[in-house]
Amino acid sequence: MLLVRDMADERPDIQSLKALREAEAGCTRCPLYKNATQVVPGEGPAHARIMMVGEQPGDQEDLAGKPFVGPAGRVLDRAIADAGIDRKLVFVTNAVKHFKFEPRGKRRLHKRPNAHEIDRCHWWLDIEKTLVKPEIVVALGATAVRSIAGKPLAVGKIRGRFIAMATGGRFLATIHPSYLLRIQDEADKHKQYRMFVDDLVRCREALEHAA
Numbered sequence: 676m677l678l679v680r681d682m683a684d685e686r687p688d689i690q691s692l693k694a695l696r697e698a699e700a701g702c703t704r705c706p707l708y709k710n711a712t713q714v715v716p717g718e719g720p721a722h723a724r725i726m727m728v729g730e731q732p733g734d735q736e737d738l739a740g741k742p743f744v745g746p747a748g749r750v751l752d753r754a755i756a757d758a759g760i761d762r763k764l765v766f767v768t769n770a771v772k773h774f775k776f777e778p779r780g781k782r783r784l785h786k787r788p789n790a791h792e793i794d795r796c797h798w799w800l801d802i803e804k805t806l807v808k809p810e811i812v813v814a815l816g817a818t819a820v821r822s823i824a825g826k827p828l829a830v831g832k833i834r835g836r837f838i839a840m841a842t843g844g845r846f847l848a849t850i851h852p853s854y855l856l857r858i859q860d861e862a863d864k865h866k867q868y869r870m871f872v873d874d875l876v877r878c879r880e881a882l883e884h885a886a
């Protein structure tokens with residue numbers, strides 16, 4: 676399956692991740708910049724072989740300005756290690772670069788980005804992919820799938836297989852690690868974690884075959 680995504684806007688001439696971070700910091704393409712602490716750009720080697728794309732920064736990421744430094748990030752780090760993937764090969768980022776939340780007393784409750792916000796922020800993800808040129812993009816959850824595919828696709832239907840992207844490379848869909856944090860039953864949590872690691876193992880094996 677080859678997915679084609681139209682870019683409605685002209686892409687700016689950005690030649691480095693540093694320039695990209697600076698441009699993202701001034702972004703007003705959707706309303707999410709208004710309430711977040713700061714933009715949270717992607718992070719990792721300039722030419723990583725794998726790019727992992729989450730949904731959006733969480734509370735801790737918003738405060739730190741770094742992706743995947745909260746509880747879900749710790750699960751992701753463990754799964755990357757358990758899959759035998761060298762962390763130095765991995766660039767981590769999000770489909771949406773500002774934290775969307777609902778204030779509840781002193782807490783900020785995560786709110787899922789809507790289709791408009793995902794589509795507006797795809798602009799930045801597309802530039803990240805062009806600069807880093809990862810061989811494999813891992814879409815962590817439905818928001819990342821929607822951004823990468825340009826349309827909603829059920830993660831359960833496409834999970835674990837490689838799909839070619841029109842921009843080059845291929846992507847594999849799997850769950851977002853925050854899903855594992857919400858599972859109460861220990862046996863189920865362990866099973867789902869193993870399935871997540873298996874998806875990442877597929878990515879490692881694909882890279883090994885390509886090397």
Ligand code: SF4
Pocket residue numbers: 699702703704705706707708714771772773792795796799
């Ligand atoms: S979420 Fe993305 S598109 Fe929206 S303001 Fe932030 S960087 Fe721009």
